[in-house]
Amino acid sequence: MAKHEARKRFGQNFLHDLSVIDDIVRAIDLRHDDKVIEIGPGLAALTRPLSERLDHLNVIELDRDLAHRLRNSFSPKKLTITEADVLTVDFSDWGDDIRIVGNLPYNISSPLLFHLMSFAHLVRDQHFMLQREVVDRMVAKPGSSDYSRLSVMLQSRYRMVKLFDVSPEAFDPAPKVVSSIVRMRPLPEDRPQAKDTSLFEQLVAASFAQRRKMLRGSWAKWADSIPWEDVGIAPTARPGEVSVQQFIAVADALTERGITS
Ligand code: SAM
Secondary structure, three states: OOOOOOOHHHOOOEEOOHHHHHHHHHHHOOOOOOEEEEEOOOOOOOHHHHHHHOOOEEEEEOOHHHHHHHHHHOOOOOEEEEEOOHHHOOHHHHOOOEEEEEEOOHHHHHHHHHHHHOOHHHEEEEEEEEEHHHHHHHHOOOOOOOOOHHHHHHHOOEEEEEEEEEOHHHEEOOOOOOEEEEEEEEOOOOOOOOOOHHHHHHHHHHHHHOOOOOHHHHOOOOHHHOOHHHHOOOOOOOHHHOOHHHHHHHHHHHHHOOOOO
């Protein structure tokens, strides 16, 4: 087959380091009958070893040339190809207990992580390769300079562990940044969650929009109704000091006072 020219606009950096590929597949720890969906199979660096270990694999690929190659290389009995933009895919079509994996296109990582959040109740786990900087933000705790809106929103829904880093040389073409593998497991149904999730999202977004600003300023429109002492937050605090549970407590306190999103 002719060589595929990597397309920058699709975030194409293809893995070629066999030991990295092996480490990723081992970290996912597959059973042959798992329901696995791979996002962005590309030239099948992960697809092939995944498919060898599974009865069946589902993949989502936007690039029609790559989807065409996959169709020529795999039997439809082994591989189902959804040729689509993953941001438009309804993951509920696969039912529940799904396992999602992928070396993701870095240019859409945040919108994709938020898109997947709406299907978290159907997911067993997610293993992703992302820019290290993004993974560091996903797992960051209060007090860290990486702690951000992404940290709070994802940690309110998933338990996440950064597994290992991958150097740029493992890819062709080599990206400019170091990558990391992250494991995400949705938290159970009885996790702490805000009664009004949209108010929670608004509070988190407003606070990190200007992360150096004091919360009494960023939350000016709610400030008079927040029981600052009860939730254990000083009005002069910055969002980087507030835990996920405290963001939830503020949202619930406002809900109790009749404030809606
Ligand atoms: N899995 C391959 C590997 O590890 O070598 C390729 C990874 S490459 C970083 C990202 C892949 O995602 C490419 O195959 C690209 O075409 C695909 N992709 C990019 N944007 C996409 C989108 N919106 N929906 C689905 N696939 C997309």
